[in-house]
Amino acid sequence: METAIVKSLINNTALLIALGMVYEIDYLIHMRSRLLKDILRGVVVGSICIAIMYVPFVLEDGVIFDTRSILISVTGLFFGGIPTVIAMGTASAFRYLEGGAGALTGITVIAVSGTIGLLWRRLRLQKGKVGRRWSELYALGLVVHLAMLLCMNILPRETARAVLGAISLPVMSIYPVGTVLLGLMLFHQKDRNEAVVRVEESEERYRSLFRNNHAVMLILDPATGRIVESNPAASNYYGWSGEEMARMGIGEINTLEEEEIQREMGKALEEKRRHFNFRHRKADGTVADVEVYSGPISFQGKKHLYSIVHDVSEKAMAQRKFMESENRFRTLVDHAPDGIFIQRDGKFKYVNNAAMRFFKAEKEEDLLGGEVLLRFHPDSRASAARRNELLEGGGDPVTDVPEICLDLEEGVVHAEVSAVPVEFEEGKGAVVFLKDSTEKRALEEAKLQAESQLRQQQKLEAIGTLAGGVAHEINNPVNGIMNYAQLILDDLEDRERNRVYASEIILETERVAEIVQNLLQFSRQEKQSHSYARVEDIVHRTLGLVRTILKKDRIGLEVDLEEGLPEIKCRSQQIQQVLMNLLTNARDALNDRYPEGDERKVIRIRGSLSRREDRRWLRLDVEDTGNGIPDVDAGKVFEPFYTTKPKEKGTGLGLAISYGIVADHHGRLTFDSEEGLSTVFHLELPVDNGWDMGKEEGNA
Secondary structure, three states: OOHHHHHHHHHHHHHHHHHHHHHHHHHHOOOOOHHHHHHHHHHHHHHHHHHHHOOOEEEEOOEEEOOHHHHHHHHHHHHOHHHHHHHHHHHHHHHHHHOOOOHHHHHHHHHHHHHHHHHHHHHHHOOOOOOOHHHHHHHHHHHHHHHHHHHHHHOOHHHHHHHHHHHHHHHHHHHHHHHHHHHHHHHHHHHHHHHHHHHHHHHHHHHHHHHHOOOEEEEEOOOOOEEEEEOHHHHHHHOOOHHHHHOOEHHHOEOOOHHHHHHHHHHHHOOOOOEEEEEEEOOOOOEEEEEEEEEEEEEOOEEEEEEEEEEOHHHHHHHHHHHHHHHHHHHHHHOOOOEEEEEEOOEEEEEOHHHHHHOOOOOHHHOOOOEHHHHEOOOOHHHHHHHHHHHHOOOOOEEEEEEEEEOOOOOEEEEEEEEEEEEOOOOEEEEEEEEEOHHHHHHHHHHHHHHHHHHHHHHHHHHHHHHHHHHHHHHHHHHHHHHHHHHHHHOOOOHHHHHHHHHHHHHHHHHHHHHHHHHHHHHOOOOOOOEEEOHHHHHHHHHHHHHHHHHHOOOEEEEEEOOOOOOEEEOHHHHHHHHHHHHHHHHHHHHHHOOOOOOOOEEEEEEEEEEEOOEEEEEEEEEEOOOOOOHHHHOOOOOOOOOOOOHHHOOOOHHHHHHHHHHHOOOEEEEEEEOOOEEEEEEEEEOOOOOOOOOOHHHO
């Protein structure tokens, strides 16, 4: 190995160290554009490559050697495609301008070295296969320079043989080592610069977080209590500038004594405690309640305290108001007229004085801790248990649910129960309100009884109106029965004719029975239960009672009921009473206008089905062609005891009672009237009014 070759290669390799300035440029010059940064890298590497090629080892005329292969391959490995292509182009152009017999070989070496470096970057580095850096770099050096020696075969055979004999050993001995040294240097610079950037970014993030945070932040020297640094939010909150706060101690802000402040800072420094409640003084002299989260932090090579301050004046005020409110609540609840208790896990947790009186408890301990369900009647416990489960699970409130309760003496107490879910003693429970409804229930029962008596009285009034017509209706078949019986007596021997007469007697008897049954059903004391009924049957039974008197008064009757009308849930006897009242009023209106017969003296009954508010409604219209209702009376027709008829014709209860019956059925009773022309009453009933069949009226 010639000493000149070795010295030239060593000197040439030393120039490669200049490649380290690429990372320095990256660090010093900050560019947002990645493309511009890559172009700058390529230009710098290309310039270094030209410098290297200025001091080559000249083996013979036109055949020169330098370390451009190391430079280009390492550039491909570390800097990627754009810088490598630019460097390759720059070096190739320079080598072409130098000319000589080895120009083509030199350009080929440049292209091969860059390509191997890029492939190595892609196949080895990016797939995370790099283990020990020096061995990876040495392997790269060997591959690149074996390829470089193979490129020598582009030279004429004799020249190639001479060149390979002269440079193979120096190249394979020195160039891989140069690749390792240059790569390790670049790795070191890259790691160092990336670490510096990370530190700077971390510092910048901290500064941004500290300076721009809306929360009040302070850094304190725990030894002296001095405020080392404060953020703008602290200045805005306390009213002192950052420069003023830097000259202050925390004792000028915290209202505690100095010894207490030092003791609390010691707890924070030793991480025995992180959360504190203080009162802090501001520049204007006001004092605020604050929560402080504090802990140790290394700052400027020394241990400090980092404190975040939150104003909780409103929270503290709210807590004080809450305590005042809770005291007021206890005062109000303890003296409330209705029973109130809190339950959790199905047990009494709190009872007020009224609840103790409700359950006949002498002291709170008689109820507290006891099972709530035991204070409900066995018939009510299933529904109460479901309600309690929903409430203690955070369900919806309940309002005025009728219940039967038991006091401690097992006496029955009727109550209306309301309840809302609450959080109590770190668990889910419910506040329950008890309103004694025993007296109210008795009053309601008395009211229902009075209403029933009024309805019965009004029925009897209607029956009085119907009595003459019903008697006449019964008289006809009774006369027929008597005549047929006489015919049978006159000729007892004619068995066939007597059989016909007997059949007619049966038919007339059934006719009488039907009239009497309708009259009895209408007149008897009404039942409190309800069931499904057909509107056709209600209309038929009612007309069976009024048809005779309408015929006697020469009033025409037109009935038009749609086919297939559905059954409705109702108290059919009450609906029949409503229809009877409407027909009786229509008859009176027609008789007032037409004392004698007239083709316009007609009552029309129409039945239809409609849909409104997503529900099916059954509608009966009763129309008369009387004088109509004057405007002055229109607003009073449903008032009790209001009537325009003479006293001997009515008490004014019919429409008022009818209105109440329809309202109880969740329906509507309205009318349209044109004075001097006609009146039509509209009876609308929901097909399904929500009633459960078989329940009594009070629970409907």
